[in-house]
Amino acid sequence: MDFDLEDLVNVEQTFYEDGYKDGFAHGRIHGLIEGRALGREKGFEMWEELGFYEGFALMWKAILDAQGAQDERAQNHIRHLLELIQQFPRVNPSTAVAENEAAGSSSELDIPRLFRQIRSRYKVFCAALGIRPTLRAADNSSSSPDREAMHDDLSGTDMEPTPSSTDRVKPERRKVWALHNPRADNVQGGGTELNF
Amino acid sequence: MDDEEFWGNDPKALQNTEWEKISNDFTNAGYREGITAGKEGALQEGFDDGFASVGAPLGRDLGILRGLSSALLAFLSRAPGPPSIATDPRVAEVRAIATELSNVRLSDIAPPDLQALAHAREHLDGEGRDRDARMDDEDDVTDPAELNEALKAKRDMESLEDLMAQMGGVIEGAGADARLKPARPTAEDVARLKERLLAIARELGLGIAVQWS
Numbered sequence: 001m002d003f004d005l006e007d008l009v010n011v012e013q014t015f016y017e018d019g020y021k022d023g024f025a026h027g028r029i030h031g032l033i034e035g036r037a038l039g040r041e042k043g044f045e046m047w048e049e050l051g052f053y054e055g056f057a058l059m060w061k062a063i064l065d066a067q068g069a070q071d072e073r074a075q076n077h078i079r080h081l082l083e084l085i086q087q088f089p090r091v092n093p094s095t096a097v098a099e100n101e102a103a104g105s106s107s108e109l110d111i112p113r114l115f116r117q118i119r120s121r122y123k124v125f126c127a128a129l130g131i132r133p134t135l136r137a138a139d140n141s142s143s144s145p146d147r148e149a150m151h152d153d154l155s156g157t158d159m160e161p162t163p164s165s166t167d168r169v170k171p172e173r174r175k176v177w178a179l180h181n182p183r184a185d186n187v188q189g190g191g192t193e194l195n196f
Numbered sequence: 197m198d199d200e201e202f203w204g205n206d207p208k209a210l211q212n213t214e215w216e217k218i219s220n221d222f223t224n225a226g227y228r229e230g231i232t233a234g235k236e237g238a239l240q241e242g243f244d245d246g247f248a249s250v251g252a253p254l255g256r257d258l259g260i261l262r263g264l265s266s267a268l269l270a271f272l273s274r275a276p277g278p279p280s281i282a283t284d285p286r287v288a289e290v291r292a293i294a295t296e297l298s299n300v301r302l303s304d305i306a307p308p309d310l311q312a313l314a315h316a317r318e319h320l321d322g323e324g325r326d327r328d329a330r331m332d333d334e335d336d337v338t339d340p341a342e343l344n345e346a347l348k349a350k351r352d353m354e355s356l357e358d359l360m361a362q363m364g365g366v367i368e369g370a371g372a373d374a375r376l377k378p379a380r381p382t383a384e385d386v387a388r389l390k391e392r393l394l395a396i397a398r399e400l401g402l403g404i405a406v407q408w409s
Contacts, residue, residue, distance in 0.1 A: 035242025043251020051259020
């Protein structure tokens with residue numbers, strides 16, 4: 001009798017594990033699909049803004065070159081702006097930062113700070129040209145003058161995780177968000193802007 | 197099997213149904229737990245993939261186009277010079293390009309998620325029918341807005357924008373056609389805008405060195 005019971009328990013365990021394995025494989029597909037949809041959205045959002053600054057700088061560079069203008073200051077702004085954008089990772093910044101740290105790289109990758117530098121460099125450049133910056137950059141300056149707020153801008157309340165299924169998965173999901181890494185919260189107060 | 201047979205004096209049949217019930221209960225319980233674990237484990241991987249392979253490159257290229265046209269428009273419209281500049285048709289052309297570019301959304305130009313399409317087909321084919329019975333909620337995986345609340349909120353906002361744009365069209369006295377859903381721009385449209393913009397830049401003797409994604 002004892003033997004039978006134990007056998008039954010094992011059999012239940014086997015059923016459970018078989019089901020778990022199938023469910024895991026199926027859940028994985030759904031996780032990949034949902035994660036991909038979110039990642040597309042976030043990557044698009046970030047790089048659309050960065051790309052704007054890049055295109056803006058490139059066009060002005062072409063204009064100044066064509067005019068043969070000896071505007072050192074403007075050229076300087078353009079060069080710095082393009083350099084900063086060049087440093088911005090084209091993959092999920094959180095992952096890039098994690099990998100950077102794992103690799104023990106000496107060069108620190110501080111994404112929120114880099115984003116702030118790019119935005120302010122763009123605005124300074126606009127001011128030098130006597131052009132009004134785009135609404136997007138203007139909004140950011142007025143609504144979030146300090147570092148912390150700027151960081152909030154990046155992590156984006158609009159893209160705050162809102163799990164589609166249940167609340168219990170929320171804590172784990174936070175790490176999906178591009179800039180919700182703990183380091184990002186510790187960067188305020190580090191260095192001044194534009195001190196490259 | 198009918199009731200007669202089921203309740204007949206066949207202990208074997210009863211045993212088998214008991215057995216099946218146990219089997220199903222435990223398999224289903226495992227399946228549910230597995231789904232949640234598998235999904236959570238894969239979200240980050242999917243996120244990184246979508247960010248790097250679609251979101252960032254498409255966003256960057258579109259952003260660059262917007263930046264190029266914005267700068268060119270600013271340059272052309274403020275250029276001091278003969279009055280002919282002000283009426284330069286190229287100003288209107290660049291402005292039109294900029295306006296069209298500003299209307300483009302990710303959903304207009306993003307390629308479909310092939311895995312989502314394939315998986316949806318699997319569901320339809322019934323291959324995963326018994327599995328579906330164990331899924332609490334089965335959304336349309338090919339529609340991003342069905343996957344996630346944040347994405348749904350964004351789509352709702354875009355629908356509202358569409359609606360307002362339509363109303364604007366009607367007020368301007370457009371015909372019945374205006375009430376039809378306006379056509380969304382496509383990736384091909386964006387490519388054409390890019391060509392037009394670069395052609396104008398060339399005409400003006402501007403050499404732009406863009407490294408497209």
